[in-house]
Amino acid sequence: MKLTGLHFLLTYQCNFACDHCFVWGSPRQTGVMTLPHIRLFLQQAVETGTIKSVAFEGGEPFLYYATLLEAVRLAASMGFAVSLVSNAYWATDVEDAVAYLRPFAGLIQSLSVSSDLYHYDEQTSRQARNALAAAEQAGITARLMSIALAGRKDAPTVVGELPPGETGVMYRGRAAVKLAPRHARKPWDSFTTCPHENLREPGRVHLDPLGNLHICQGIVIGNLFETPLRDICAAYDPAAHPVVAPLLDGGPAELARRYGLAGEEGYVDACHMCYTARLALRQRFPAALRPDQMYGAN
Numbered sequence: 001m002k003l004t005g006l007h008f009l010l011t012y013q014c015n016f017a018c019d020h021c022f023v024w025g026s027p028r029q030t031g032v033m034t035l036p037h038i039r040l041f042l043q044q045a046v047e048t049g050t051i052k053s054v055a056f057e058g059g060e061p062f063l064y065y066a067t068l069l070e071a072v073r074l075a076a077s078m079g080f081a082v083s084l085v086s087n088a089y090w091a092t093d094v095e096d097a098v099a100y101l102r103p104f105a106g107l108i109q110s111l112s113v114s115s116d117l118y119h120y121d122e123q124t125s126r127q128a129r130n131a132l133a134a135a136e137q138a139g140i141t142a143r144l145m146s147i148a149l150a151g152r153k154d155a156p157t158v159v160g161e162l163p164p165g166e167t168g169v170m171y172r173g174r175a176a177v178k179l180a181p182r183h184a185r186k187p188w189d190s191f192t193t194c195p196h197e198n199l200r201e202p203g204r205v206h207l208d209p210l211g212n213l214h215i216c217q218g219i220v221i222g223n224l225f226e227t228p229l230r231d232i233c234a235a236y237d238p239a240a241h242p243v244v245a246p247l248l249d250g251g252p253a254e255l256a257r258r259y260g261l262a263g264e265e266g267y268v269d270a271c272h273m274c275y276t277a278r279l280a281l282r283q284r285f286p287a288a289l290r291p292d293q294m295y296g297a298n
């Protein structure tokens with residue numbers, strides 16, 4: 001596995017608890033990276049020899065502003081291209097937002113600002129507008145990141161650039177519990193591929209505060225406190241992973257079939273089926289399907 005990007009989930013905590021969130025972000029979540037751990041993780045990223053970019057996201061990374069700023073300084077000084085993702089709750093005014101952002105100028109390549117009708121009561125929130133204006137003043141490249149409101153024909157047009165492959169809600173994490181029951185379902189055996197992640201040769205993966213390396217949120221392929229990242233990459237064998245292997249062989253349908261979970265039930269999308277099957281398999285594969293934070297169980 002040759003990684004080029006590593007996404008740091010700086011914290012599982014968030015000031016919001018959006019229905020569509022697939023990492024169950026909320027004020028009650030636990031798990032925050034510390035500077036000694038970030039230093040260790042960045043050093044391990046350097047040792048892979050292939051990782052060139054890192055992103056800091058969450059949860060909401062600006063909740064731990066001093067840690068975030070120091071982490072960005074460190075990552076930039078080590079030569080990584082750095083980006084940030086935030087819901088911009090802190091951008092109460094343009095001038096205030098400039099004060100938040102100016103210390104990042106020259107250190108980050110981009111800031112992605114999340115705003116949509118899941119986060120706020122308007123598609124492009126005042127905070128998002130302030131953050132984008134402040135970023136321009138601070139000389140930081142910024143973009144709006146929005147998720148389409150699912151299932152509403154009168155929903156406003158999606159604005160901003162959606163992440164690659166993410167044209168709408170993915171029904172995993174809290175979205176599987178909160179949103180999926182409201183939407184139409186398709187037969188379980190129609191979900192024969194993973195539509196969003198390159199599980200065989202991922203270019204980027206997510207790292208959480210507990211050291212877990214996620215190939216998709218909640219599917220763990222190693223832990224950096226137990227095994228150096230370079231060794232996890234070298235040893236990664238998708239065919240030997242109890243969850244990745246069936247997903248590659250036949251998507252969520254094969255995951256359910258292989259472990260005797262297939263029934264008559266339908267699902268909203270592939271992620272909904274995958275997440276539901278994984279919930280049922282957590283006790284059987286505790287090392288691969290963790291931590292509790294990703295399954296709304298903490």
Ligand code: SF4
Nearest residue numbers: 194196216270271274
């Ligand atoms: S199908 Fe499963 S592995 Fe693929 S993106 Fe959805 S939740 Fe992740």
